[in-house]
Amino acid sequence: MAxxxxxxxxxxxxxxxxxxNKGQITxxxxxxxxxxxxxxxxxxxxxxxxxxxxxxxxxxSRLLIREPAPTLIPDSGISWxxxxxxxxxxxxxxxxxxxxxxxxxxxxxxxxx
Numbered sequence: 264m265a266x267x268x269x270x271x272x273x274x275x276x277x278x279x280x281x282x283x284n285k286g287q288i289t290x291x292x293x294x295x296x297x298x299x300x301x302x303x304x305x306x307x308x309x310x311x312x313x314x315x316x317x318x319x320x321x322x323x324s325r326l327l328i329r330e331p332a333p334t335l336i337p338d339s340g341i342s343w344x345x346x347x348x349x350x351x352x353x354x355x356x357x358x359x360x361x362x363x364x365x366x367x368x369x370x371x372x373x374x375x376x
Contacts (some may be wrong), residue, residue: 266337269303272357300340307335315356
């Protein structure tokens with residue numbers, strides 16, 4: 264059985280304390296990001312990530328795409344900032360494509376924010 268890169272996407276964020284207008288401490292969500300990790304034993308080259316809503320609507324404005332496409336060595340990851348608004352859908356379809364030698368691979372996952 265051949266070994267391959269294993270790409271997995273996740274939604275990550277930071278929480279920071281904030282004083283509301285009544286002086287109470289609440290937490291705000293900050294630094295929302297899509298993280299793609301390679302947990303496989305093979306390097307993923309020319310990694311491309313596409314984010315879509317469940318209705319297949321492209322979400323390009325929510326994901327800051329970096330060029331050139333990154334290479335993910337085993338046990339590494341990369342993150343892209345997400346620009347979220349309250350009225351936006353909170354479940355996304357993430358399509359990741361990458362090369363291993365002359366072969367192109369695709370993985371599709373759903374993430375919830």
